[in-house]
Amino acid sequence: MSETNRTVPVVGMVGGGQLARMTHQAAIALGVDFRVLAARPTDSAARVVADVHLGDDRGRDDLLAFAKDSDVVTFDHEHVPQPVLRELHDAGIVLRPGPEALHHAQDKLVMRTRLSELGAPCPRWRGITSLDEVTEFAGQTGWPVVLKAARGGYDGKGVWVVGDAAEAAAVVERAAREQVPLLVEEKIAFRxxxxxxxxxxxxxxxxxxxxxxxxxxxxxxxxxxxxxxxxxxxxxxxxxxxxxxxxxxxxxxxxxxxxxxxxxxxxxxxxxxxxxxxxxxxxxxxxxxxxxxxxxxxxxxxxxxxxxxxxxxxxxxxxxxxxxxxxxxxxxxxxxxxxxxxxxxxxxxxxxxxxxxxxxxxxxxxxxxxxxxxxxxxxxxxxxx
Amino acid sequence: MSETNRTVPVVGMVGGGQLARMTHQAAIALGVDFRVLAARPTDSAARVVADVHLGDDRGRDDLLAFAKDSDVVTFDHEHVPQPVLRELHDAGIVLRPGPEALHHAQDKLVMRTRLSELGAPCPRWRGITSLDEVTEFAGQTGWPVVLKAARGGYDGKGVWVVGDAAEAAAVVERAAREQVPLLVEEKIAFRxxxxxxxxxxxxxxxxxxxxxxxxxxxxxxxxxxxxxxxxxxxxxxxxxxxxxxxxxxxxxxxxxxxxxxxxxxxxxxxxxxxxxxxxxxxxxxxxxxxxxxxxxxxxxxxxxxxxxxxxxxxxxxxxxxxxxxxxxxxxxxxxxxxxxxxxxxxxxxxxxxxxxxxxxxxxxxxxxxxxxxxxxxxxxxxxxx
The missing domain is CATH 3.30.470.20 (ATP-grasp fold, B domain)
Structure with a gap:
């Protein structure tokens, strides 16, 4: 295809899920060139987008290759590791949102720390590494409390409502084994x-x-x-x-x-x-x-x-x-x-x-x-x- | 791609224009498999549809190849000749609309004849093959009259408003040379x-x-x-x-x-x-x-x-x-x-x-x-x- 008449920008979206699929519908109307980096040809977006790059949508090499011909790179998910994002950014690739911003959506400890600094309304919370810290926290807020994996959770995964120290212990032990940083939050009585x-x-x-x-x-x-x-x-x-x-x-x-x-x-x-x-x-x-x-x-x-x-x-x-x-x-x-x-x-x-x-x-x-x-x-x- | 999990129909659209492009947006929402037969990779729809077949979107062989894996074949344009449509139909391909119906959108003589039979409100009209027939018709309706190519016109192409016999003659001669059947219609004084x-x-x-x-x-x-x-x-x-x-x-x-x-x-x-x-x-x-x-x-x-x-x-x-x-x-x-x-x-x-x-x-x-x-x-x- 002749690119000599290209007068519209290329948006590259990392990830081939339904968010990329529905973004493609919008890209068709705007007439911008839209491509996705998808892990599998059967991914939701890969089935409908004309310009699909197959590869590891969290991996450095495939991301660099995908990004180099895109005017802007954006994301269907938040799973690209920070070091990879930083490297892409340092290579001059336009990431929107940028690594710094995205970090707050990737890591709940980073998010809670920053939001607390900004005075945004948060549940009481703290990062924890031991069961003692959980029980100490629950001593102030009362049980149950909410344990969260700092990274990698979505759709309820990585979130555990624990009613007592025994339940908390199981989560803390497993997280330690899997080297997943945890935070504890008070359970909000919400309407x-x-x-x-x-x-x-x-x-x-x-x-x-x-x-x-x-x-x-x-x-x-x-x-x-x-x-x-x-x-x-x-x-x-x-x-x-x-x-x-x-x-x-x-x-x-x-x-x-x-x-x-x-x-x-x-x-x-x-x-x-x-x-x-x-x-x-x-x-x-x-x-x-x-x-x-x-x-x-x-x-x-x-x-x-x-x-x-x-x-x-x-x-x-x-x-x-x-x-x-x-x-x-x-x-x-x-x-x-x-x-x-x-x-x-x-x-x-x-x-x-x-x-x-x-x-x-x-x-x-x-x-x-x-x-x-x-x-x-x-x-x-x-x-x- | 594994087809073993296919549980949605395949819609094939003949032609790669903007109508196919916008139909793709709707197909994405419905989750049906959508493919187009486009003449060029730079066609409007070919730029955005995942499943593009390149070929002659008016030609028998490419249409047959395109249609055989589609559950339903439909059209972005009306340019597939009737004999090709009939052959596809006879081969068991599901054409929607079918050849018979589509004929009325392809040939203005066929359309006017049928609409007149049905009593639908039409301008006065007749098929013509000579200038004499045009002047005779204009003798009844008055000038100007509208000459139309029976086939192949769109967006004002193939339509001529002629004010007198001399203007009509130029159109009739050219149509005869190019073997394009003509019809003449009264010029409607429309609001x-x-x-x-x-x-x-x-x-x-x-x-x-x-x-x-x-x-x-x-x-x-x-x-x-x-x-x-x-x-x-x-x-x-x-x-x-x-x-x-x-x-x-x-x-x-x-x-x-x-x-x-x-x-x-x-x-x-x-x-x-x-x-x-x-x-x-x-x-x-x-x-x-x-x-x-x-x-x-x-x-x-x-x-x-x-x-x-x-x-x-x-x-x-x-x-x-x-x-x-x-x-x-x-x-x-x-x-x-x-x-x-x-x-x-x-x-x-x-x-x-x-x-x-x-x-x-x-x-x-x-x-x-x-x-x-x-x-x-x-x-x-x-x-x-």
Missing amino acids: RELAVQVARSPYGQVAAYPVVETVQRGGICHEVIAPAPHLSEDRAVAAQELAIELAAALDVVGLLAVELFETDTGVVVNELAMRPHNSGHWTIDGACTSQFEQHLRAVLDLPLGSPRTMAPFTVMANLLGGHDPHVFNRYIHVMARDPELKVHFYGKEVRPGRKIGHVTVVGDDPDALLERARTAAAYLKGDAQ | RELAVQVARSPYGQVAAYPVVETVQRGGICHEVIAPAPHLSEDRAVAAQELAIELAAALDVVGLLAVELFETDTGVVVNELAMRPHNSGHWTIDGACTSQFEQHLRAVLDLPLGSPRTMAPFTVMANLLGGHDPHVFNRYIHVMARDPELKVHFYGKEVRPGRKIGHVTVVGDDPDALLERARTAAAYLKGDAQ
């Missing part, structure tokens, strides 16, 4: 979980999406309601301001998702992610600018798109794999039942509990939307008849 | 041009989009306003019913676009298209179900999606190529000016007058939306400062 997404460009422009409610089960996001129903305007604005401040303080470029606990008195930061995020999938069908387009605009230093909602409420339900792989065969039923349902299927092999897609509905009544989305997701999974 | 799109599935389900106003200049669609402002409910319903009746009568599967002239007394059919159509690009951002998703649902015999609008009005403006190929460099200005503007750029080489993208805005006031869309399109083209 519900919220999330807020902001995009930030190198220029410093920031756009904030409405605060959403996320419904988690077993550490996995099941549903998102946008905006979060019955959230006071003050609290919503405060959460958006918190995310905007964090994005600036951490020098985030691209998307930042801040997962929050809502308590009786305010919000507390649970996790950070610096990429398109499950809590933002609703934006494809429910916002003027999808999170995927917004991420591309941000990493390309384009003006950000409007984050406004297109309907009073949007509800997204994740589609988790069941025991029957033939999800497509069930489309006919959910589509006939609900012609306004938006189906997003990731092209991944179906395995029980795996996120294989999501559905979205928009409208006026969040309870009715939630019922419709849940029904469709359950049916597609194979649970409902 | 404006409208279009209505319906989707129809093999099952027989039909969904109709709102009637839109299309603004044509030089035979090329420049803007679309959805729904058509100030159109009476009676006339809108009549136009939708007409399109639904035609879709059923012609056994269309997939999308049917009916281009109409609105006159003082009603509507008159101008053209038919059986594929996603420029008059429906607004649906990506302005309707619950985009025309591209709807086309896929229809050709896969899935229940159709809701065609309802997501805002009171949506305006789409085509982006035509100017003299400066560096369209991306102008994104920053239009995006900063209008954060709600949706940009769709087709990845095609920029040539003056070529359709290289479109922009969309949604809102309450069609005049204000038209102004915003026109301004952005002119700026991206390079006309405005």
Whole structure:
């Protein structure tokens, strides 16, 4: 293919998951060249992207080769080790977000330390290396407490709620064996979980999406309601301001998702992610600018798109794999039942509990939307008849 | 790639233009396997689709090879000759729409003959082979009249408005030389041009989009306003019913676009298209179900999606190529000016007058939306400062 007429930038995304897949949809509209580094040809994004580089999406050599022809490199996941990120950065590759910023989404100790310095609302926490430190901490907060692996956890993996010293001991011993640094956090008595997404460009422009409610089960996001129903305007604005401040303080470029606990008195930061995020999938069908387009605009230093909602409420339900792989065969039923349902299927092999897609509905009544989305997701999974 | 886990259908689209490109975006969401037969690797869709077959997208051999592994074959354009379509059909390939239906979108003589039989409102017309027949026809209707090539025309090509016998003679002589069958039509005194799109599935389900106003200049669609402002409910319903009746009568599967002239007394059919159509690009951002998703649902015999609008009005403006190929460099200005503007750029080489993208805005006031869309399109083209 002749490259002499190239007048659009090349965005390289590291990782071939569904986030890269959905970013490709946005890249098609913007007309930018989009490529992915995927581990396997069957990866979600690799099945649909024209320009796929197969390789180790966490390894130095493949990343360097992938990055050298990209104008901007960004990420579908947070698993590229810091030393590799630093080397890419030092080689002059434009990483967005950069290694320094990304470190806060990779390492919960780094994140908690920095957020505490910044005065952001966090649970009480400390890094621990022994059971004694856990019991001492729990002596102040009470049991149960939450033990977290500093690195490598997601979707509930690497998070353990422990009710007493014996339970804690098992986690601490295993972590020591596997050389995984741990932190302990107080278990927040929350009303519900919220999330807020902001995009930030190198220029410093920031756009904030409405605060959403996320419904988690077993550490996995099941549903998102946008905006979060019955959230006071003050609290919503405060959460958006918190995310905007964090994005600036951490020098985030691209998307930042801040997962929050809502308590009786305010919000507390649970996790950070610096990429398109499950809590933002609703934006494809429910916002003027999808999170995927917004991420591309941000990493390309384009003006950000409007984050406004297109309907009073949007509800997204994740589609988790069941025991029957033939999800497509069930489309006919959910589509006939609900012609306004938006189906997003990731092209991944179906395995029980795996996120294989999501559905979205928009409208006026969040309870009715939630019922419709849940029904469709359950049916597609194979649970409902 | 292992095919053992294939549980989704393969849709093959013939042609690698922007319609295939945008259909790919919809295929990604539905999670169906989508492939295109494209003439060149630089074709709009070939740049973004993972599964591209390069070949002659009008030729028997390449079409047969392309089609044999597809569960359904559909079309980005109407240029596959009837004998090739018949052979594919006879070979057991599932063509949607089928050869018989598609013939009406390929040959204006076939279309006019059938529509007249069906009693659909048409301009007065006749097939002609000599200048005498044109002057005789004009004797009844008055000059000017419209000469049309029966086959091969699009975007104003193959259509000549002739004011007298001398002008007609030049067209008739050239057509005779090139062996192009001609028809003559009265020139309709229309108020404006409208279009209505319906989707129809093999099952027989039909969904109709709102009637839109299309603004044509030089035979090329420049803007679309959805729904058509100030159109009476009676006339809108009549136009939708007409399109639904035609879709059923012609056994269309997939999308049917009916281009109409609105006159003082009603509507008159101008053209038919059986594929996603420029008059429906607004649906990506302005309707619950985009025309591209709807086309896929229809050709896969899935229940159709809701065609309802997501805002009171949506305006789409085509982006035509100017003299400066560096369209991306102008994104920053239009995006900063209008954060709600949706940009769709087709990845095609920029040539003056070529359709290289479109922009969309949604809102309450069609005049204000038209102004915003026109301004952005002119700026991206390079006309405005």
